[in-house]
Amino acid sequence: MQFIIDHIDISEPLVVQFLTDLQNLMKLEHFEKNQKIHTAGSICDKIYFPQNGFLRAYYYKEDKDITAHFAGEGSSVAAIDSFIQRKKSRYNIEALEKCNAFTLSYQDIQELLAAHPVYEKYIRLFLEHIYIELAERIEDLVFNTAKERYEKLILKQPTLFQHVNLGHIASYIGISQETLSRIRAQK
Amino acid sequence: MQFIIDHIDISEPLVVQFLTDLQNLMKLEHFEKNQKIHTAGSICDKIYFPQNGFLRAYYYKEDKDITAHFAGEGSSVAAIDSFIQRKKSRYNIEALEKCNAFTLSYQDIQELLAAHPVYEKYIRLFLEHIYIELAERIEDLVFNTAKERYEKLILKQPTLFQHVNLGHIASYIGISQETLSRIRAQK
DNA sequence: GTAGTTTTTTGACATTTGTCAAATAGATTT
């Protein structure tokens, strides 16, 4: 839950209550390496918070597997557009390795918010947080060359490289695996 | 306010009240063509909702002017990361033509939320809405070729092309003006 | 430890896009 706490003033007593309530709604699930957690075409009903290991959201573009998002400890993943809009998802989610993740269901969040509307604020703050992450991602894609994107990713998520194939990283930063390989060779 | 209403169930009486309160906080401002509305380096204190005409958010990358976002009627613009995080903005905002826009200040929104925490939900819904727009933008950038991005933009915002220079559109879809010109010539 | 599988790298070449400079077209001002 670190990522939520990070952006909220935990001196508010209400926050403590909110976090406790959230914890109680979370279930710990176990996933095997390469296990599919969510499949494109269905509605995404859960957010996943990895406790260890990495999860990956991806989709297919003309048979090519493109990574949209990685989530390790302290981060989260869901087919968020599907989760929010309750419509079919284009994303798949899979475990990149044997791991555990806390899950939080759409239903449970809605009921919690309905029961405690004062918690809306924390969901808003969470959304603000992930919105800004996305905005940074766009800047990165528009602004930077492939090489710069690669170097920024190393700085920002160094642990990623011990867990994730280079092919997935390449598609995440929007280039082919071969190009990534050549960028790496340059150093 | 169309964009807010679109995504909220207006049968809730509370929503009507919320919208009324928002309206009352909004101020109508007038801008001249090419007028700078917000300057990089300062904190963005307002969201702008054009009534007519187009506004543009942009930044500089190595002296090149890059458009991050267009806003016409029914849409909105702000240096949203700055607005949310209260830190200096890298974005500039300008009017692309003589126009009027409603503005909503950070201060006023905060006070409204503090006075009526039940409204948090609507801000959350608004954030969900703009989050999804951003996610679509990323997919577009990663997924599609320059030509496809151009064609999608025509479909999605046809009016844009009557108001905006091709140079701005080119930087928005992440290509040079010359490349855009060649794409257009192909048809 | 060997065989088999997957991942990563490399080579050769094609394609896309960018850059710079100049030409053209379109607007605006006088």
Next chain:
DNA sequence: AAATCTATTTGACAAATGTCAAAAAACTAC
């Protein structure tokens, strides 16, 4: 209408990236 300014297009070439095929390296399972 001419002069001026701005926006757009075009040409020539350079740079970046993609594609396909094959080799090399790393990892797995027996």
